[in-house]
Structures are given as structure tokens and as C-alpha cells.
Amino acid sequence: MSTPGQTQQETAGEAAQDLVIEDRGHVRVLTLNRPQRANALTPELMAAIAEAFVEAGADPEVRAIVVTGAGDRAFCGGFDLKARHEADQAGKPFVYLMSTRERFVFEVIYETYKPVVAAINGAAVAGGFELALACDLRIGEEHAVFGLPEAKRGMGAHFATVMLPRAIPRAHALDLLFRSEYIDAAKAESIGFLNKVVAKGKALDEAMAWATQIAGNAPITVRRMKETASKASGLPASAALRLNEGVNPYLSEDRVEGIAAFVEKRPPRWKGR
Template sequence: MNYSYVIVENRGHIAYITLNRPERRNALSIDMMNELITAFKEARANDEIRVVVLKGAGEKAFCAGGDLAGMHAQIENGVIAVRQFTSKYAEFILAVEDLSKPIIAAVKGFALAGGFGLAAACDLTIASEDAIFGAPEINIGFWGGIIAAPIVRVIGMKRTMELFYTGQTINAEEAYRIGIVNKVVANSELEKEVDRLAEVIASKSPTAINMGREAFYTIRDMDYRASVKHLREVVTILANSPETREGMSGFLNKNRT
């Protein structure tokens, strides 16, 4: 597919998807979200791709949130028009989970509002030292809305409420402390660290990684007993896969020599 707002580059087993509106700090328009959803679907369908890296073009922002100019125009056109935008963001944020392959957010600069929600929705997040996270919508009389879903699941209700009620931003170190970010690195090291992590994951069994990822998302909505029973079935199926059998046999044979 030819993209206008997204750059897609496949290198080996890794797909690099870049939000490409640097002049708007990679703000999410409906057209951009449509392209991102398509890019995710293509990565999911490509058996050669094992990991997806998501980043923003330019030096200023990973993603500054929804395109306010576009959203304001839709507000002027009434509730139905607004619903088109909010429905598209909901579809987009769910597409991250539906990707079925690990996705790493590489965050440099601002990750605000919808961009904050996007970073939280990704499986792993690596941030540069200059990264800034927050839900500033309340400062213009609005509320974060849909982004609350992934953020609450990552950092809990009270921290999410604090960020949403105050509109304050947090730096990368604080985002790491509360669990939004897996690791903080120097700005110059971000690309190298993300590549390293993606390559490590891509080197593992894709069957085990993908079944494990699906299991993580499935048990998140289950009670404890149901999750244990579900994982019992996942492990039983996985143990009989060719990759697992081969891996176990190789490990045991190596230890015998």
C-alpha cells in the first residue's frame, strides 16, 4: 500500500512503522489512523514479521495526540461527526492489541493525550530522556476519554485520575517509576536500544511469543482461577508444538554431552 501519513519499513523480522506528520508533532488524524490500522494488519499477515516497532518522525514528538484542528471541525459539524473521530481512535487503539505480535513504542519527545494512550497500549515502551507524557485535555475543558482504558491497566486508577484531573505532564524517569516505560535511555541511544530489544524478541520462538502475548491479554480480563485454567490449556497446546519439542530436545541433548 502507498502511505501518505505513515512510513513502513520491514527489516528482517522487524517492521518499523513511523507516524509521519512531524510538522504537526505526529498528531493523529482519521486518515493517519486508517493507515496505521492497515499497517498493523499487513504486519500481522506477514509471517516474516515477528516484532513491530512504532515511532514518531522528527525530534519533537512521538505523538502529540489527536489532531485538534480536525477534531474541532468535526465538533462544529455535530455529534455524529465527532463520533466518527472517536470511533476511529477506539478502532485504532484496539488494533494495537489485535496485532497478535509484540509491539514496542520508541518514545522521543512528547507523548500526550492520544499519544500517551498509544504508548500505554503498546506491549513495551522505551523512552528517551527528553520524553514527556501526559493527558492535558482537561486544560482545554476536555477529558482524556478512550485513552483511560490502556493507561488505567498499566498504572492503576489513582495515578490515572491524578494525571487526568490535573493535566500535568511527567518526564521519562517518572513514567518509568510508575510503570508506563520499561527503560529510559539517552536520546542518542534510543534507536540502538529499541533495535536491540526488537532483535532479541525476534530471535525467540514466534509460536511461543505470539501464544504468550495472546494469553497475557486474555487473562487480563479473567479472575484468578479462570486465568490459571486458561493458561493450563495454553501451555498444554504450546508444549506439543514442533518448535517447543525441538527446543526442549536440543536443550536436553546439550546437557547430556
């Protein structure tokens, strides 16, 4: 968080250091870079993440996004409660995240139409659990732990309260929310939160393999799938089946190219149109 006397430019510079952005082919990798604080979220870091997702969504060269954390201890430990405690002691008001002028960072991630893979390299708890939840696919390392301790902290877990029962069976979701107990990676996979558990140090490699495979598919089709799946959630089937989100792949140049490549037994050359 910013300290007295800091300029906005200095604060933005710190946020940039706290989020490392790199491109690997058509995959953009975002790394939370605060390992000394369990990659905990600050308002500045959350703003930087949201901005990075908006930019990735607008970049035609980016076809998939991977989110991970620095180090091997934590993917993300949630909101920086030490910093918040200092702010409370200083009498600074708490600004509820959903009440800010900008969209909530987890909403931005969830609504980004490009597939997002979480490479969970360590603990994903509280806001870190919600960060992983906002992603589409989740690869977790075997030593990682997961949980929502908000009920023990007097916090809210608003995003998880709404979205977790849509991602995993309701009884498991409410168990995590109500009892605030941590679970290990094997349990997280068994209840459907994780797509796959890998050895320690292998989450990013596996997530990159998945994201690269996704990026090799027709971008218009993948975009359509992501947008439709997101916006169909909660709708009656009759309404969901009539959604027409994004560019229609059946009418695209890539549909012609995909069929031609199959018939000619060669890799397709996607144009994204």
C-alpha cells in the same frame, strides 16, 4: 485530513506518506511521519496504522513490531486539534472514534498478538500517550514528556481511562487523568509507564534491540504469552489459568526444536508451527 475535491485515492496516498513502513529482519517498524505537526493523528493516519497492524499480524515473517515517530520533538502529539478546529468551524460533525464501523485503532494495537515496542522519541501526549499505552513495552528518551490533557480540552481519553489503571497503579493513573499535568521521562519510568529511559536519539536503537531479541525467541510461545496476558486481564485467576489461546507451544514442532537446540548447543531454527 482530506480537503474538498480530494479523491479517496489521493487521501489514501497522503496517509501512506504519513506512515512509513519498513522491515528489519523479523521486526516491522512503523514510523509516524508528520514531524511538522508533532506526528499528530488524523482519521486517515489512524486508519493506516490500524491496517498496518492487521497486515503485520497476518504476515508470518513479522515477529515483533516497533512504533516510533519522525524527528526528535514528538513521538505523537495526539489528535490533530488544528484540523479538528477547522472542521468544527465548518460545521462538520464530530465522529466519536468508538462509534465508527471499524475497530478503534488503539484496540487493534492492543489486541495484535505480536509484541509491540514503542520507541518514544519525544512528547507523547493525549492520543499519543494512548498510542504508547496500547503498546506492550515502552522505551522513552530522556527529553520526552508524557501527559493526558483531555480534561483541559473537553475531550475524553476513553482508552487511557480504561487501560491506564491496569498498566500502572490506580492512584498514578487517576492523577494523570484528573489533573492533566505533564510528567517527564524519569517520572514515567518510576510509576511503571516506561520500561526504560535512554539518551536523546537512542529510543529506536534500544527498541530495535529489544524487538530483535523478542523475534529470536519461539514465535508460537511469544504469541501465546501475548494473547494469554491480554485476555486474562480482569479475569479471576481460576478462569485465566484455564485459557487456551492460540497454538499450544507444548504440542508444536518448535518445542521439539527448542529442546534439541539446547541439548545440541546451537541456535534454534524456528518454524512457527
